[in-house]
Amino acid sequence: SSGINAEYGGHKFEECVLEVDSNAPEVDIVVTSKLGRLRYLMAAEVDGLKADGKIVELKTHRLLQTEHHKKLFRQSKLLNTFLQCYIAGIEETTFGFRDNRGFIQNIKYHNTAEIESICRNDWNKNDMISFLNQIMEWAVSIVETGKIYHMSYTGKDSIELYEVENISYIPSWFRTHAKKIDDAW
Numbered sequence: 425s426s427g428i429n430a431e432y433g434g435h436k437f438e439e440c441v442l443e444v445d446s447n448a449p450e451v452d453i454v455v456t457s458k459l460g461r462l463r464y465l466m467a468a469e470v471d472g473l474k475a476d477g478k479i480v481e482l483k484t485h486r487l488l489q490t491e492h493h494k495k496l497f498r499q500s501k502l503l504n505t506f507l508q509c510y511i512a513g514i515e516e517t518t519f520g521f522r523d524n525r526g527f528i529q530n531i532k533y534h535n536t537a538e539i540e541s542i543c544r545n546d547w548n549k550n551d552m553i554s555f556l557n558q559i560m561e562w563a564v565s566i567v568e569t570g571k572i573y574h575m576s577y578t579g580k581d582s583i584e585l586y587e588v589e590n591i592s593y594i595p596s597w598f599r600t601h602a603k604k605i606d607d608a609w
Contacts, residue, residue, distance in 0.1 A: 425609045434484045437520045437528060441482055442472040453479060460557035462564060464481050468512040481509055481517045487529055498546045502539050507552060540575065559583065 451470050456463070459530045469484040485501055488494045505517055514536065521530040534542070540549045563585055566575050 425502070434482075436603055437484050438471050438482050439517055440521070442474075442480075453512065455511075455557075457511070457513065459511070459553070459560055464560065466512075468561045470512065470514060474516075476601050478516060479512075479514050479516050481505065482520070483517060484520045484522055484528070487523055487568075488523065495546070498543045502543050503552070506536060506543070507556060509539075510553070511556060 449558065451472050453466055453468050453470055456465050458464075470479050473535070474480050483501065483505055485497060486493070488497055494512060509515070509517060517534050517539070519532045519534070520528040521532070523529050563573070564573060566585060567587075572588045573585055574581060574588050578584055
């Protein structure tokens with residue numbers, strides 16, 4: 425299937441699992457955490473909330489039909505999912521596995537700690553956390569206090585980090601919360 429169909433299928437999977445329509449607003453969270461010697465405050469877009477209020481990340485992937493597919497899935501998709509969920513404090517991921525027509529054939533649920541266990545022969549959690557720490561140390565060496573930045577993984581083995589000059593889309597409650605956290609640290 426094409427990238428457009430896979431992306432569309434991912435959105436449809438989100439709608440079905442979360443029981444929301446395609447016009448539902450995105451869910452944003454604010455997270456405070458510590459990584460290495462750094463404390464940080466970040467906002468993250470998440471797929472949604474379950475009925476019990478827990479944050480859930482949803483992923484789709486083609487069916488894992490060969491050992492090669494399974495290995496690539498563990499080394500790439502599960503690694504990326506683990507890093508994304510770990511840094512944002514998301515405890516649960518729901519995977520929908522699709523056939524070549526884009527229809528979900530299997531659903532699996534994993535908590536973040538379980539992903540680490542599944543992939544223990546493919547990558548090491550401590551190495552990955554060290555990698556995240558290096559990224560954050562790099563970002564801190566570049567940013568200026570009191571300014572707001574956007575950082576994202578581009579999917580091309582590179583990270584974008586740039587100052588957000590027009591902050592009108594950042595709600596005042598977030599700026600107030602960020603100031604309180606900064607003052608407390």
